[in-house]
Amino acid sequence: MRFVSTRGQCPPVTADKALRAGLAPDGGLYVPEQLPLIDEAKTFGPSGLGEIGSLLLAPYFKDSMLENVIEQICADAFNFPTPLISLPSGPQVLELFHGPTGAFKDFGARFLFRAFDHIADQRDPITVLAATSGDTGGAVGCAAEGALNAKAVILFPKDRISAFQERQLCCWHEPVTALRVKGDFDACQALVKQAFSNSELSRQFGLTSANSISIGRLLPQMSYWATAAIDAKAQTGKAPGLIIPTGNLGNAVAAIMARKMGLPIGPVVLATNANPTLSEWKDRGAYQARPAIATLANAMDVGAPSNFERLAHIDPSGIDAVIRVEDDAIQARIRQTHSDDAYIACPHTATGLEAYARLPSAHRQQRSWIIGATAHPYKFADIVEPLIGETIKPTPALANVLERETRVTDIEATLEDLTSYLMATGAAGRVSV
């Protein structure tokens, strides 16, 4: 299987190259040349996320260095449950937050790092540079722990993120390092960009990113939509609708791809926060990126969804509706779900629950609906606890984060500082001769 750029201005590459590259050289995003069809009958045999994941992913890694290890990578990466919970008020909630860092980012990050560890070797290393304060940074750090050939360097702005967020970026062991940058979030991102555009540095350390445009994060995310859809269809005889809380459209494109591969997925509805880019696109038929607006569902504060180009390439009419949920409606929905369903939702999940409530009732009754629960509410306790008047308990995995020791290095927001840090820690496996 080969991967092509959405812009079509560069040659097709193998999965290994597409994973390593992140962005395609023409500025586009890599997409599979075709989406292989999976015979639905084949999905009756395997059970569980690991087996269904490897059934779906195997065709994409044919002729790749990963061809013979996909099964093992899936079994190892997806080793936590994804419960599908029926709420008394009608919808089902697919809990994607039982991984080690409490958000669905664990699926993509765990798969990607295991893949990187196979693709890289001591002479040809991979160093993931990640500038993020959100769920991705923690998931990447955790996924990288113990890797042999791939390393992670996480940059975050000093004094700009919550104590728990900082902890979740700084608590991972080798080969993970956390750099606290004197500057704001934009300074961290600019620094990472500078490093990537320095070809000597990029080559020497095998720099790459693990952001939401990575096809290696997107492909594994098909697994849980597929598994949940197969289970729901077995229960009801009908393909379920999906409601997906959305920011950069990674989760949504993964669901659309799974449907194109033949999985029993009905309509796909996007739930966004107040950021209007996607709802305007759906209403007016024209896409216009906008500056991001800060909201309570901050992992979805995106004005220019990075996977839009992929959606437009793969299935431009694949989204049935986009429902935009403002902060006051997020708060009201968290309260109501707590009182009606005795369920505690994070602000992102709440956009999905609110979108469900706003569907025409005929649509709700036509089929079962699955809402992606993208993060554990404990991660957003400062927002959720005052609304429900209850203390939220962390999952055992999140409690473990609180107990770990943290390590961090302070640097200035300059390429000199970043470079000398990379040199000093020997993050480079490639020796210059």
Ligand SMILES: *Cc1c(COP(=O)(O)O)cnc(C)c1O
């Ligand atoms: C990343 C994230 C989202 C948005 O996911 P996309 O794939 O970027 O659309 C939603 N909720 C949470 C909790 C997240 O961490």
